[in-house]
Amino acid sequence: MKEYLLHQSYRDYFLFTFGINSGLRISDILPLRVMDVKYTEHLRVKEKKTGNVRKIKMTAALKQEIEKYTRGMADSDYLFQSRKGDRPIGRETAWRIINEAAKACGVEGPIGTHTMRKTFGYHFYQQTKDVAMLQQIFGHSAPSITLRYIGINDDMMDKVLEDFRL
Numbered sequence: 001m002k003e004y005l006l007h008q009s010y011r012d013y014f015l016f017t018f019g020i021n022s023g024l025r026i027s028d029i030l031p032l033r034v035m036d037v038k039y040t041e042h043l044r045v046k047e048k049k050t051g052n053v054r055k056i057k058m059t060a061a062l063k064q065e066i067e068k069y070t071r072g073m074a075d076s077d078y079l080f081q082s083r084k085g086d087r088p089i090g091r092e093t094a095w096r097i098i099n100e101a102a103k104a105c106g107v108e109g110p111i112g113t114h115t116m117r118k119t120f121g122y123h124f125y126q127q128t129k130d131v132a133m134l135q136q137i138f139g140h141s142a143p144s145i146t147l148r149y150i151g152i153n154d155d156m157m158d159k160v161l162e163d164f165r166l
Contacts, residue, residue, distance in 0.1 A: 001101045012097045014069045015080055015089075019098075019116030021062040023124070023137055025049060026095075026113035030088045035075040037066050052139060121150040 005013040019029060027048040037043060041063075043056040058066070070079075078088040089097075094113050102111035117138075124134050125147075135146040147153050 001105050001107065004105050005097070005101050008101070009097075010069070011080060012101070014065065015094060015097060016101070016116065017065050018062070018079070019113070020119045020123075021059060021065070022056060023117055023120035024054075024056070025117060026091055028054075030078075030080055030091065030094060032079045032088075033075070034070045034073045034077050034079060037079065038070050038075070047139070050139060054139070056137070118150055121146070122152070125150060125152060 001016060002013060005016050015029070019026070022029070022043060024043070024045060025047065028045045032045075036045075037058075041057060043058060044053065045056070046053050070077075078086075080088045080094070082089045082093070091113065098113055098115065099111055102115075121134055121138060124137070125131060128134075131143045131146055131152075134150075135143050138146055138149070140146045140149065144153075
């Protein structure tokens with residue numbers, strides 16, 4: 001999908017890349033400005049859904065993408081500037097971008113902006129196996145919620161049942 005989006009629009013590619021590397025909700029990503037991400041090691045976001053302030057260390061890969069993407073942009077510019085005036089793109093536009101890219105790439109299932117957050121969580125868990133840390137990152141109340149949220153329970157059951165015999 002990254003390759004497809006890169007050929008469609010650099011902004012759309014960066015939206016997807018930012019989403020899968022930050023684990024933030026789309027409602028917390030879209031209002032970000034260049035100054036919120038360019039000169040810092042940590043993203044600081046007041047979550048729209050919970051009101052909680054989250055501090056997230058940016059990975060080296062994400063920082064590199066931010067540096068490339070924001071080159072030539074003003075600090076006050078929205079990261080995901082709408083083509084219709086001085087405002088960020090809306091949730092619907094972000095959904096359409098992700099959904100159309102998924103369809104074009106043959107990704108099945110319901111795909112939307114929240115898929116980026118779940119993708120981050122799924123891969124974080126696969127690489128670290130640290131559900132407690134992922135629970136903290138997502139702000140969930142229990143590890144079981146986090147595992148269900150990223151679909152690990154389903155994957156684990158499928159794998160176990162695949163080799164099960166009586």
